[in-house]
Amino acid sequence: MYALYATLGIPLFGALLQAAVGHRSFAREINVALSAATFLAACVLTERIVTQGPQFAWDQAFFIDPLNVFLVTLTAFVGLTTAIFSRPYMAIEAEHGKMTPPRLRLYHSMYQLFNCTMLLALTTNNMGLLWVAMEAATLATVLLVSVYRTAASLEAAWKYFILCGVGIAQALFGTVLLFMAAEKVLGAEGGALLWTNLDAVKTQLDPAIITLAFAFLFIGYGTKVGLVPLHNWLPDAHAEGPTPVSAVLSGLLLNVALYALLRCKVLTDGALQTPLASRLMMGFGLLSVLTAAFFLLRQKDVKRMFAYSSIEHMGLMTFAFGVGGPVANFAGLLHMTVHSLIKSAIFFAVGHATQRAGTQIMADIRGLMKASPLLGWSMMLGALAILGMPPFGVFASEFLILTTAMREQPWATPFLLLALGVAFGAVFMRVQEMVFGSTNLPAGGTAHTAPAHLPVYAHLGLGLMLGIYIPPYLDAWYRQAAAMMGG
Amino acid sequence: MQGMFGQLINLFASVLLLLSFAMLAQRRVVTLIDLFMLQGATLVAATTVVGVVTHQPHLYLSAALTLLLKVALIPWLLHRVIRQLNVRWDVETLINIPTTLLLGIVLVIFAFNLALPISQLSSSVARGTLGIALAGVLLSFLMMITRSKAVSQVIGFLSMENCLFFAATSATYGMPLVVELGIALDVLVGILILGVFMFQLRERFDSLDIRHIEKLKED
Numbered sequence: 001m002y003a004l005y006a007t008l009g010i011p012l013f014g015a016l017l018q019a020a021v022g023h024r025s026f027a028r029e030i031n032v033a034l035s036a037a038t039f040l041a042a043c044v045l046t047e048r049i050v051t052q053g054p055q056f057a058w059d060q061a062f063f064i065d066p067l068n069v070f071l072v073t074l075t076a077f078v079g080l081t082t083a084i085f086s087r088p089y090m091a092i093e094a095e096h097g098k099m100t101p102p103r104l105r106l107y108h109s110m111y112q113l114f115n116c117t118m119l120l121a122l123t124t125n126n127m128g129l130l131w132v133a134m135e136a137a138t139l140a141t142v143l144l145v146s147v148y149r150t151a152a153s154l155e156a157a158w159k160y161f162i163l164c165g166v167g168i169a170q171a172l173f174g175t176v177l178l179f180m181a182a183e184k185v186l187g188a189e190g191g192a193l194l195w196t197n198l199d200a201v202k203t204q205l206d207p208a209i210i211t212l213a214f215a216f217l218f219i220g221y222g223t224k225v226g227l228v229p230l231h232n233w234l235p236d237a238h239a240e241g242p243t244p245v246s247a248v249l250s251g252l253l254l255n256v257a258l259y260a261l262l263r264c265k266v267l268t269d270g271a272l273q274t275p276l277a278s279r280l281m282m283g284f285g286l287l288s289v290l291t292a293a294f295f296l297l298r299q300k301d302v303k304r305m306f307a308y309s310s311i312e313h314m315g316l317m318t319f320a321f322g323v324g325g326p327v328a329n330f331a332g333l334l335h336m337t338v339h340s341l342i343k344s345a346i347f348f349a350v351g352h353a354t355q356r357a358g359t360q361i362m363a364d365i366r367g368l369m370k371a372s373p374l375l376g377w378s379m380m381l382g383a384l385a386i387l388g389m390p391p392f393g394v395f396a397s398e399f400l401i402l403t404t405a406m407r408e409q410p411w412a413t414p415f416l417l418l419a420l421g422v423a424f425g426a427v428f429m430r431v432q433e434m435v436f437g438s439t440n441l442p443a444g445g446t447a448h449t450a451p452a453h454l455p456v457y458a459h460l461g462l463g464l465m466l467g468i469y470i471p472p473y474l475d476a477w478y479r480q481a482a483a484m485m486g487g
Numbered sequence: 488m489q490g491m492f493g494q495l496i497n498l499f500a501s502v503l504l505l506l507s508f509a510m511l512a513q514r515r516v517v518t519l520i521d522l523f524m525l526q527g528a529t530l531v532a533a534t535t536v537v538g539v540v541t542h543q544p545h546l547y548l549s550a551a552l553t554l555l556l557k558v559a560l561i562p563w564l565l566h567r568v569i570r571q572l573n574v575r576w577d578v579e580t581l582i583n584i585p586t587t588l589l590l591g592i593v594l595v596i597f598a599f600n601l602a603l604p605i606s607q608l609s610s611s612v613a614r615g616t617l618g619i620a621l622a623g624v625l626l627s628f629l630m631m632i633t634r635s636k637a638v639s640q641v642i643g644f645l646s647m648e649n650c651l652f653f654a655a656t657s658a659t660y661g662m663p664l665v666v667e668l669g670i671a672l673d674v675l676v677g678i679l680i681l682g683v684f685m686f687q688l689r690e691r692f693d694s695l696d697i698r699h700i701e702k703l704k705e706d
Contacts, residue, residue: 126663126665126666128662128663128665128666128669129669131670132670132672132673136672136673139673139676139677139680146684149687149691150691151691151692154687154688154691154700155700158688158697161677161684162644166631166644169644169647169651172651173654175662176651176654176655176658176659177658179655179658179659179662180605180658180659183659183660192663193663193666206608208608209605
C-alpha cells in the first residue's frame with residue numbers, strides 16, 4: 001500500500017517543507033507540485049482498489065473501501081485545482097499587500113497540513129483517529145481563516161474555533177460511548193475502535209449506549225457539516241478567509257464531516273434496528289435546506305451567499321442519506337461529488353471577481369461579462385450548475401433525491417421544492433445582476449498574474465459530464481458504496 | 488480493597504464536580520486558572536487509581552500525560568499569557584452567579600438521568616461516575632456560554648476536555664493509546680493557537696472581551 005502512504009505522506013512532508021520555504025516566490029509552484037503528486041498517488045491508490053477490492057493497510061490501521069476511495073480521489077483532485085487557482089490569486093494578494101511573506105508561509109504550510117488531515121480522516125479505520133484528524137483539520141483551517149488579521153477575520157476565526165471546538169468535543173464524548181459499547185463485545189484491546197471490527201459486530205452493540213452515542217456524534221460532526229442550528233461558524237469562516245480556503249472548506253471539509261457522520265450512521269442502524277439515525281438526519285437536513293434557502297435571500301456579501309448555498313446543499317445530502325435505500329444513497333454520493341466540484345469552481349470565479357472589484361459586496365460588482373467574458377461565463381455557468389439546471393450533475397442528483405423523497409417521504413417534498421425554488425430565485429437574481437450590464441470594474445491585471453481559468457472550467461466540465469454520462473466504473477462504485485450504507 | 492478504591496474514585500469524581508461548580512462561580516481570571524490546575528490534578532489522581540485497580544499500564548501513561556500537559560504546561564502558558572496581556576486581575580462583571588449555579592444544578596440532574604441507564608452497563612470500576620463526567624461537560628459548556636472574556640472561554644473549553652477524559656476513564660478503561668496521544672496533541676496545538684489568537688485579538692481590538700469583538704451580523 002505504498003500508494004496510500006504516499007497519499008498521506010506527501011502533504012505531511014509538504015507542510016514541513018512549506019514551513020521552511022513557504023514565503024519564497026517559488027513556494028506557490030511547489031504548492032501545486034506537491035498537490036499534483038498527492039493527486040497522482042491517490043489515482044494509483046484508486047486504481048488498485050478498483051482492481052483488487054477493499055484493502056487494509058498498516059495492520060488494519062487504515063481501511064480503503066468503495067465509500068472512502070472516491071472521496072480520497074475527489075479530495076486530492078480539488079486540493080490540486082485549488083492549488084492551481086491559488087497560485088495567481090496569492091500573487092495578486094501579495095501585490096495588494098494583503099499577504100506578507102510570513103503569512104504566505106503560514107498559508108502554504110497549513111494548506112498542505114489541511115490536505116493531510118482530510119486524507120487521514122478519510123482513510124483511517126480508527127474512529128478515535130477520525131476524531132483526531134477532524135479536530136486537526138479545524139485547527140489548521142482556523143489559522144487559514146484568520147490569515148488576513150482583519151477585525152472581521154479574527155472574529156470569524158474565533159467563532160469558528162469555539163463553536164467547532166465545542167461541537168467536536170461532543171463527538172469525542174460520542175466516540176467514548178461507542179468505545180464503551182464496543183468494548184463489551186470486542187474486549188478492551190485497541191481493536192475495539194476499528195470501524196471494520198465495529199461493523200462486523202454492530203448488531204450486538206448495546207442499543208441504549210449506541211442511541212446516546214449517536215446523539216452526541218450527530219451533534220459533533222453535524223456542527224462541522226454545517227447543519228442548522230449549529231451552522232453559525234460557516235458563513236463567517238467562508239466569507240472572511242482567503243478564497244482558496246473558502247473553496248476547500250466547502251468542497252472538502254464539509255464532505256469529510258458528512259463522511260464521518262455516515263460511518264457512524266452505518267453502525268447505529270445496525271445496532272438499533274430502528275430508524276432513529278435516519279429520522280434525525282432527515283429532520284435536520286430538511287431544516288438546514290429550508291433555513292439556508294431563506295437566509296440566501298438577504299445576503300449582500302457574495303462569499304456569504306455561496307456559504308449559505310453550501311449549508312443548503314449539505315442539508316440536502318444529509319436528507320438524502322437519511323431517506324436511505326440504494327437510490328437515495330446513490331443520489332447523495334453523486335451530489336457530494338458534484339457539489340464539491342461546482343462549489344469550488346464558483347469560489348474560484350468569485351475569488352477572481354472580488355479581487356478584480358476589490359470588494360465582496362454584490363451591489364458593487366457589476367458587468368463581469370463586459371470586464372472579462374471568461375470570468376463572467378464561469379460565474380454564470382457555475383451559478384446555473386449549482387442551482388440544479390440541466391444538464392449539469394446537480395440536476396441529476398437533485399432530481400433523484402426529489403423523486404425518491406416523493407415516493408418514500410412524501411411529506412418532505414413540498415418543503416424541498418419550496419426551498420429549492422427560493423434558493424434559485426435568490427441566487428439567480430444576484431448573479432445575473434453581477435454578470436450582465438455595464439461594468440464598473442477596473443481594467444484587468446498584468447499578464448503574469450492572469451487569473452487561472454483552467455480549474456474553473458475543468459470543474460464545470462466534470463460537473464457537466466456527471467450530469468450527462470457517469471462512467472461505468474464510477475457508477476459501479478457509487479452503487480457499491482450505496483449498498484454498503486444500506487438503509 | 489476494591490471497595491476502598493471504588494470509594495476513592497467516587498471521591499475524586501465528586502471533587503471534579505465541585506471544582507466545576509467553583510469555576511462556574513468564579514469571576515477572577517487568575518483564580519480560574521488555579522481551579523483548572525486543581526481539576527487537572529484530580530483527573531491525574533483518578534486515572535492513577537483506576538490504573539492501579541485494573542492493572543492497565545497505559546492508564547499510567549495517560550495520567551503522566553495529563554500531569555505534564557494539564558497540570559504543568561497549560562496553566563503555566565495561561566499564566567504567562569495573562570501576565571503579558573495584563574489581564575491578570577480581570578473580573579467578569581456581567582454574570583449573575585446565583586442564577587448560573589441554579590442552572591448548573593438543573594444540568595447536573597439532567598446529566599445524571601441521561602447517564603443512569605448507561606452507567607449500569609459499564610464494566611469499569613468507576614462506572615457510577617459517568618453521570619458526573621457528563622455533568623462536568625455540560626457545566627463547562629454553560630461556563631463558556633455565560634462568560635464574555637476570551638481567557639475564561641478558553642478555560643471552559645479546556646475544562647470540557649478534562650471532563651471528557653474523565654468520561655473515557657469512567658466509562659471504559661481509557662481510550663486506546665494512539666487515540667489518547669492524538670487528542671493530547673490536538674489540545675496542545677489548540678491551546679498554542681488560542682494563545683497566539685489572544686495576542687492578535689488584543690492588538691486589533693484593545694480588549695479581550697468577546698462582546699466588543701462580535702460585529703459580524705447573524706444573517
